[in-house]
Amino acid sequence: MGLGILKDGKWIPERDQEDTEGKFIRPSTTFRDKITADGSSKFKAEPGRYHLYISWACPWACRTAILRELKGLQDVISMSVVGAEIKDNSWEFTDEPGAIPDTVNNAQYLWQIYLKADPNYSGRVTVPVLWDKQTSTIVNNESREIIRILDTEFNDFAHQDVDFYPKHLQDKIDETIDKIYQPINNGVYRAGFATSQTAYDEAVTELFTALEHWEKLLETQRYLCGAQITEADWCMFTTLFRFDAVYYVHFKCNINRIIDYPNLWNYLKDLYQYPGVKATCNLDHIKRHYYKSHPKVNPTRIVPKGPNIDFEAPHNRDTVGAS
Numbered sequence: 072m073g074l075g076i077l078k079d080g081k082w083i084p085e086r087d088q089e090d091t092e093g094k095f096i097r098p099s100t101t102f103r104d105k106i107t108a109d110g111s112s113k114f115k116a117e118p119g120r121y122h123l124y125i126s127w128a129c130p131w132a133c134r135t136a137i138l139r140e141l142k143g144l145q146d147v148i149s150m151s152v153v154g155a156e157i158k159d160n161s162w163e164f165t166d167e168p169g170a171i172p173d174t175v176n177n178a179q180y181l182w183q184i185y186l187k188a189d190p191n192y193s194g195r196v197t198v199p200v201l202w203d204k205q206t207s208t209i210v211n212n213e214s215r216e217i218i219r220i221l222d223t224e225f226n227d228f229a230h231q232d233v234d235f236y237p238k239h240l241q242d243k244i245d246e247t248i249d250k251i252y253q254p255i256n257n258g259v260y261r262a263g264f265a266t267s268q269t270a271y272d273e274a275v276t277e278l279f280t281a282l283e284h285w286e287k288l289l290e291t292q293r294y295l296c297g298a299q300i301t302e303a304d305w306c307m308f309t310t311l312f313r314f315d316a317v318y319y320v321h322f323k324c325n326i327n328r329i330i331d332y333p334n335l336w337n338y339l340k341d342l343y344q345y346p347g348v349k350a351t352c353n354l355d356h357i358k359r360h361y362y363k364s365h366p367k368v369n370p371t372r373i374v375p376k377g378p379n380i381d382f383e384a385p386h387n388r389d390t391v392g393a394s
């Protein structure tokens with residue numbers, strides 16, 4: 072059993088690994104439309120029109136759940152949550168704790184949603200998915216674009232004072248999201264899914280070089296782009312939150328743990344304790360997903376008991392960068 076794929080509208084339970092010389096290459100996503108506040112795209116921001124499909128396990132999907140929560144869009148954009156494990160039919164709607172069934176399309180498997188949007192679809196079936204109930208299609212399945220849509224286009228229906236993409240920091244936020252993507256967000260996957268020593272060595276070295284860089288920077292500023300919390304921090308958060316419980320062991324990212332870096336660890340607790348974030352953090356789904364869904368990486372599919380990590384412990388970040 073491995074990860075499946077849709078080919079010309081047909082579900083194939085096992086796909087060839089996308090790799091070259093043992094390197095994991097993440098293919099780009101295919102639904103890239105935008106929702107706009109003024110309706111200048113075909114998709115106008117309206118309450119009740121859109122639905123978000125996520126997994127609590129997935130760091131990309133959880134970014135979008137965080138933005139939905141923190142912008143106060145829970146009653147504006149509805150949401151389904153798939154079960155933790157990827158099996159022969161990939162992401163599935165189940166009745167396990169934490170999952171939320173698909174009441175919009177009544178699908179059993181996420182690939183059915185992709186086929187509803189495009190009956191001949193070929194490609195990976197990934198979360199997150201932003202769905203338009205009005206035209207019955209997928210608007211977008213790229214987390215970075217979905218968070219931007221939620222952050223900037225739904226302001227008529229969102230908390231008024233919450234903006235993670237403030238005008239004066241926009242270039243810096245985009246640069247930072249770019250900068251952490253390859254070495255950190257995707258870096259843990261490049262290390263974990265590498266099938267050659269060289270590819271693994273390269274990924275893990277880049278990952279820890281990047282972590283050291285941010286560790287140093289966070290000595291003097293509270294957040295990645297300065298004193299203000301932004302989208303870039305939420306992009307970093309979902310990777311750091313999974314790190315010690317999953318990536319350190321399962322993906323062999325074991326040079327250091329996040330709790331070994333004083334600034335990154337306090338920063339992680341700071342973000343976790345931001346009001347609303349906890350509701351999007353489900354370590355049970357996270358651990359079961361990773362350890363049970365990648366039999367090539369963990370053939371016994373045993374889920375480790377630990378580690379115990381106290382994300383509620385006090386942090387020192389309110390004093391950092393205060394002049």
Ligand SMILES: N[C@@H](CCC(=O)N[C@@H](CS)C(=O)NCC(=O)O)C(=O)O
Nearest residue numbers: 074129131196197198199212213214
């Ligand atoms: N670039 C995408 C990546 C999404 C992605 O790869 N999601 C993973 C879960 S962590 C997935 O659904 N994988 C299923 C598969 O590859 O078949 C994004 O940021 O939204």
